[in-house]
Amino acid sequence: MFEFANYKIDSKVILAPMAGFTFYSYRKFMQMFGVGISYSEMVSDHGLVYDNKQTIAYLKTDNLEHPFGIQLFGHDSKTINGAIDIIVKEKIACDFIDINLACPVKKVTKQGSGSSLLKDLDYLKKMMKEIIQHSPFPITAKIRLGIDDEHLNFKEVIQVLQDLGVKMIAIHARSAKQLYSGKTRYELLKDIKKDMTIPLIVSGDIFTLDDAIYALKTTNADGVMIARGGVGNPTLIRQINQYFKDGTRLKDADLDTQKQYCLTLAKMMCEDMGEEKAMRIFKSIGPKFFNGFKNSKNIRVSIASKINTYNELKSLVDSFQIT
Ligand SMILES: Cc1cc2nc3c(=O)[nH]c(=O)nc-3n(C[C@H](O)[C@H](O)[C@H](O)COP(=O)(O)O)c2cc1C
Incomplete structure (x- = not known):
């Protein structure tokens, strides 16, 4: 303190x-x-x-x-x-x-x-x-x-x-x-x-x-x-x-939690600056929520290059599973 x-x-x-x-x-x-x-x-x-x-x-x-x-x-x-x-x-x-x-x-x-x-x-x-x-x-x-x-x-x-x-x-x-x-x-x-x-x-x-x-x-x-x-x-x-x-060591967040955090931030950004600008900026932030998860390359690349709306992001994130 x-x-x-x-x-x-x-x-x-x-x-x-x-x-x-x-x-x-x-x-x-x-x-x-x-x-x-x-x-x-x-x-x-x-x-x-x-x-x-x-x-x-x-x-x-x-x-x-x-x-x-x-x-x-x-x-x-x-x-x-x-x-x-x-x-x-x-x-x-x-x-x-x-x-x-x-x-x-x-x-x-x-x-x-x-x-x-x-x-x-x-x-x-x-x-x-x-x-x-x-x-x-x-x-x-x-x-x-x-x-x-x-x-x-x-x-x-x-x-x-x-x-x-x-x-x-x-x-x-x-x-x-x-x-x-x-x-x-x-x-x-x-x-x-x-x-x-x-x-x-x-x-x-x-x-x-x-x-x-x-x-x-x-x-x-x-x-x-x-x-x-x-x-x-x-x-x-x-x-x-x-x-x-x-002294407690908390675990890293699991995939479901990271998905929820990713969507929460995206939604807050859309409300703050409008969807178009938010989703443009989100391309450099969103992929990072999936760093380190198995088979996450596709979702990271898609968020960085293909996603233009919140709904597109949500469908992509909801459908991502670790195989
Ligand atoms: C993309 C980016 C933007 C930054 N912008 C600022 C800034 O506006 N003002 C500032 O004092 N430092 C800025 N920094 C430096 C960070 O505040 C921090 O001191 C630096 O990244 C070292 O921390 P890290 O190695 O944990 O990232 C920036 C760093 C990055 C990577």
């Missing part, structure tokens, strides 16, 4: 921000399994300030997701503060604003945003100070170990952010150069909590309960983020929380 943004967080699992995944209905679905904190996918400060309708759509929430944070990316405190003003004006029920200092994607780093902000700590300090002074919401940050192996400056970054008044830090235990592959390096975070007074969340390669046990025990972090490992496997959230409550 830890405290954050006036909430007592009674879950070890934080839903990671993921562009293209952590939209409103995906978060609502994952919250049913016991997520402690959720984030929006990353939202461009420019997109909000220049009234890009698609960007404003990323802010969708109800008044029931708590604590819920909107993650902004940008590199100029003025524009980021302008985006925060819009979040206030639109009366978005968010509990905190997270600043993305982690994204390694070229489109983001070439404008000086995301992980490229880890390069110049004087600039980062000035930018974050101006955001913290302006924001009516608590500010948090998501970082990486550093830019590359020669610049693993996470200790310094964490200290700087904490001293400025950042309220929680999530760290993806890879360098930006590693992108999303290569080994996560939790061992480097072994002693980091000792110098921290704010919650620490760790992220990277959490696909099984044992991955989460290793990450949490090695780092002593307050929580672990699930990202790719939770897509199609929401039971992972319950497995992690149950284990840290009483």
Whole structure:
């Protein structure tokens, strides 16, 4: 249990921000399994300030997701503060604003945003100070170990952010150069909590309960983020929380349960964004519910390539059996 943004967080699992995944209905679905904190996918400060309708759509929430944070990316405190003003004006029920200092994607780093902000700590300090002074919401940050192996400056970054008044830090235990592959390096975070007074969340390669046990025990972090490992496997959230409550190892979900989860998420997405868009996006999520089941290749390929309506999905899922 830890405290954050006036909430007592009674879950070890934080839903990671993921562009293209952590939209409103995906978060609502994952919250049913016991997520402690959720984030929006990353939202461009420019997109909000220049009234890009698609960007404003990323802010969708109800008044029931708590604590819920909107993650902004940008590199100029003025524009980021302008985006925060819009979040206030639109009366978005968010509990905190997270600043993305982690994204390694070229489109983001070439404008000086995301992980490229880890390069110049004087600039980062000035930018974050101006955001913290302006924001009516608590500010948090998501970082990486550093830019590359020669610049693993996470200790310094964490200290700087904490001293400025950042309220929680999530760290993806890879360098930006590693992108999303290569080994996560939790061992480097072994002693980091000792110098921290704010919650620490760790992220990277959490696909099984044992991955989460290793990450949490090695780092002593307050929580672990699930990202790719939770897509199609929401039971992972319950497995992690149950284990840290009483040591029980819950089984993986069986096929019938996975079918039901798959259809529940698809239905929630249809209600959230309309059937056509939902089923288009579902092509990259739905197949994952059947990973690891015998003879599931056909259903996975069909969901990814042939399904256009909820009813088509339901017939396909209902008829799938392990032979
Ligand atoms: C498709 C995808 C989109 C992501 N989008 C974001 C994002 O918008 N903001 C962010 O801070 N991290 C983002 N991430 C990084 C994740 O939050 C997480 O830190 C990373 O995937 C490592 O966790 P994993 O190895 O368990 O997936 C994204 C990752 C993926 C795979």
